[in-house]
Amino acid sequence: MSNHAIQVENLSKAYRIGLKEEIPDTFMGAATGWLKAPLRNLRRLRRLNTFAENAGQNGDAKDQLPEKNGNSCEPASDTIWALRDVSFEVQPGEVVGIIGRNGAGKSTLLKILSRITDPTSGRAVINGRVSSLLEVGTGFHPELTGRENIYMNGTILGMTKREIDRKFDEIVDFSGVEKFLDTPTKRYSSGMTVRLAFSVAAHLEPEILIIDEVLAVGDQEFQNKCLGKMNEVAHSGRTVLFVSHNMAAVEGLCMKAIHLSGGQLSHIGETHDVIAGYLQHGLTIASEIDLSDHPRRVRGMQSVLKSVSISLGDGSSVNQIPLGSDIRFDVVVDPPRPIRYARLAIRLFNSVGLRVTTCHNEYQHPEPIAIAGKTTLRCIMRNCRLAPGAYTVNLQFDDHRVALDKIDSCAGLEIIPTDIYGTSRVLPTHAAIVFPEVEWSVRAGGMGERLAASFKAC
Ligand SMILES: Nc1ncnc2c1ncn2[C@@H]1O[C@H](COP(=O)(O)OP(=O)(O)OP(=O)(O)O)[C@@H](O)[C@H]1O
Ligand SMILES: [Mg+2]
Structure with missing residues (x-):
């Protein structure tokens, strides 16, 4: 038997999506469709029966595809591979x-690991009692009260009534729903449900805690409380799997991360590196990027931003920008009409999604910029002291106060460490957001008035 807390081997999951509604565009099409319908339905019925047989005891057998020759299930137009050949291991306490x-x-x-659904192929071995919080309300019976649900969940986890009694007050306190303990959970708001569900999952001492996106629900105060509690659980040696779109939370909590892309494992490793890779994924670094028809253009915006090129100050194109370099952004815009007050914002976000700086012609170029037709706006960021790492670039173009175009994560750049302080020391990449120009001086004694003055003088 392995010592892993979780061992996932070649896990794949195929779902059948609802068959597309075929809308005939001619009367003849409709008539032949109607004549063929019984045959088609019979074929579907046969296929469903085969799926159900192959899917064994699984609850959502109808959604599954049978495993044929290992992972080589035939691709069908109504099949979606939610997971494909995913393998990884998690050690206890990770x-x-x-x-x-x-x-x-x-x-x-997470649903496969929590045994809510079966894989189409591959396997997942779990060593330990799992408690999971997947979607709002999963694990709760809507007709039972909050109190009854707490006991039911504890019992499912294999706890005795006395053990649950011991944890009960703590669960209720954390959830903040004590006034509604004797109300059926179907009457709870989604915020209340997730509060109680998180509290139950985190307090019932599971060996493995699986949490999906809980931070998306609930106010800031509750989110912080959840993060604190997960941190506590993590430090008590439990194994935690945590899905989130909040990169700062993932970075703060997790020692290791997994990046899934299109159902496949794209990267597994140290959290900071995996997040950086994820944010850069699909981005073109430091070359001319066509923005005319960009997929991350914000909804409702016009295509005014046409391209962006990122290079060193002298225009040389590089994949990596040494810390302390000048960075040049050449942004081509083509507004549909002449603009009297063109405003361009270039925003840089670091690997945890924090906006680290904005270059804006209004902040740094006092005169209004008037343009007509296709124009290149150049911005050079001098002596860029942003910490080494991966950055994404957002662009926004306004006509005075009206936003005409905005594209999120339209480019990426990577800053690499250099000996910026001339000390031959490797700068600790995660220690800072910026490495400014700094001066140090040293004097013996405390900070008296005389010493303060002598510091000023030095
Ligand atoms: N029951 C289902 N039937 C059909 N397709 C499904 C089903 N559940 C998930 N899918 C599909 O499988 C793919 C993976 O879905 P999944 O919910 O695991 O994504 P996710 O990474 O959790 O996304 P999100 O960040 O939006 O929560 C998606 O294309 C989804 O539409
Ligand atoms: Mg999800």
């Missing part, structure tokens, strides 16, 4: 973040 874009397969993975 706190692992799972990140990825919407639809990457994160929740599917």
Whole structure:
């Protein structure tokens, strides 16, 4: 038997999506469709029966595909691979973040690990009692009261009534729903449900805690409380799997992270590196990027931003920018009409999604910029002291106070360490957001008035 808390081997999960509604565009099409319908339905019924047989005891057998020759299930137009050939291991006591874009397969993975759904192929071995908080309300029976649900969840986890009694007050205190303890949970708001569900999952001493996106629900105060509690659970030696879109939370909590992309494992490793890779994923670094038809253009914006090039101050194109360099942004815009007050914002976000700086012509170029037709706006950021790491760039173009175009994460750049202080020391990458120019002086004694003056003089 392995010593891993979780061992995932070649895990795949295929779902059948609702078959597309075929809307015939001619009367003949409709008529033939109607004649063929019984045959089609019979085929579907046969296929469903095969799925159910192959899916064994699984609850959502209808959604599953049978395993044929290992992972080589035939791709069908109504099949979606939510997970594909994912393998990794988690050691007891590890706190692992799972990140990825919407639809990457994160929740599917957690559902398989929590035994809510079966994989199509591959396997997941879990050593330890699992408590999971997947979606608002999962694990709660809506007709039972909050109190009854606490006991039911504890019992499922294998705890005795006395053990649950001991934890009861703590759970209720944390959740803040004591006034509604004897109300059926179907009457709870989604915020109240998630409060109680999180509290139950985190306090019932599971060996493995699986949390999906709990921070998306609830106010800031509750989110901070959850993070604090998860930190406590993590430090008590439990294994935690945590899915979130909040990179700062993942970075703060997890020692290791997994990046899923299109159902596949893209990267597993040290959290900071995995997050940086995720934010850079699909971004073009330091070259001319066509923005005319960009997928991350904010909804409702016009295509005014046409391209962006990122290079060193002298225009040389590089993939990595040494710390302390000048960085040049050449942004081509083509507004549909002449603009009297063109305003361009270039915003840089670091690997945890924090906006570290904004270069804006209004802040740094006092005269209004008037443009007509295709124009290149150049901004040179001198002596860039941003900490080494990966950054994403957002652009926004306004006509005076009206936003005409905005694109999120339209480019990426990477700053690499250099001996910026001339001390031949490797700068600790995670220690700072900026490395400014600094002066140090040293004097013996405390900070009396005379000494303060002598510091000024030096
Ligand atoms: N029951 C289902 N039936 C059909 N397709 C499903 C089902 N559940 C998930 N999917 C599909 O599987 C893919 C992975 O979904 P999943 O919910 O795991 O993504 P996710 O990474 O959790 O996304 P998000 O960040 O939006 O929560 C998606 O394309 C989704 O539409
Ligand atoms: Mg999800």
